[in-house]
Amino acid sequence: MKKICITGGAGFIGSHLVDYLASKYPQAHLVVVDKMCYPARREYLEPLLRSRRATLVEGSICNSELMNTVLAGADLVIHAAAESHVDNSYRDVKPFIETNIMGTISVLAAARQNNVGLFVHVSTDEVYGESECRNLTVNDKLNPTNPYAASKAAAEMFVLSYARSYRMRTRITRANNIFGTRQYPEKLIPKLICDALLGNTFVVHGRGTAFRAFLEVSDFCQAVGAIIDHGEDGGVYNVPAQKEYSVMAVVEMVSKALGIDVEKFVAFGPDRPHNDCRYGVKGEQLSALGWKPTRLLENELSALVDWYKANLELYSASQQKDKGAQQRINRTLKLISGKGVQFNRLRNSRSNSNLYQFNPQFPSP
């Protein structure tokens, strides 16, 4: 591998994939294409940008000319860029159609034009809709129940169609919920941790009875590695976690890890228009490749809490233009640092000279 492109590589999962691929392929140059939406942080990539192992191209995957240029000579594309938050998709579906569907088509077309060796598409278990008591296989039908999931299912159809029509080498992952460091605090686990650190009340959707399985992000990266090495072209791979939990069980575990009283911390709000009760998937194709998940949420929580304490500034209002939040964060930073926690003060990323500002002659759509 000489050149690997990771779309959405400045986001949560994408940035972990960048780190993983950098160590798996020490000779490869990594090109990240990311629109730098609110969950993205260039700080995640800083060490690799500084050592010039990676280049960050700030731009949208919907920009076909940009993607054509970026994918020239690439051996592998990992397509992780997406609008990823279900709640946002209920508020406004348009960005989900643009990025998740139109963006995927743009990346596929550019990969085809450039004869990219392999296209790995990061999809989700949510494309199945709720699984009730059964664990679903890759042969079960797709039945998405929210606009985010629908846009991801549509994107998959285009990936499969490119594999069939143009004999493109593609592989698709459908993972359970993923957790780990760098996840933007809008998703359940980091939101719980950050709300607790900031003294906010955490509002549970409905009664918190939905079940979710949680896969640690490095387990997911290993799964992608196994799929690259031993997967089948045109293959679809469920990536299941070992264990599932009710939302309230997660709230209790996180409260315990933070030493706070769950009763005082949690309120119950309206549920989503539709909240799938669980997403159970079977991963026999991946087991056959020798992969299995190794990490359990309960064993990772204490380190995860420490990471958010040390990096709370990454999600500060200076990045989010919310003055009230900035004050709350400053108060929390003071409180925690008073207890001797070390903070990683990240230098201003704008000064990094390895930032690749894309040629403005290609307008962003």
Ligand SMILES: NC(=O)c1ccc[n+]([C@@H]2O[C@H](COP(=O)([O-])OP(=O)(O)OC[C@H]3O[C@@H](n4cnc5c(N)ncnc54)[C@H](O)[C@@H]3O)[C@@H](O)[C@H]2O)c1
């Ligand atoms: N988080 C999970 O639990 C989970 C589980 C299964 C699958 N997935 C999938 O994994 C992928 C990554 O999710 P994540 O949780 O890391 O989300 P994330 O929101 O942290 O990352 C998504 C990244 O995509 C970028 N992006 C968005 N629109 C873009 C555009 N038009 N052009 C270029 N970049 C754009 C964002 O800036 C961000 O960096 C998504 O495809 C998601 O559907 C996530």
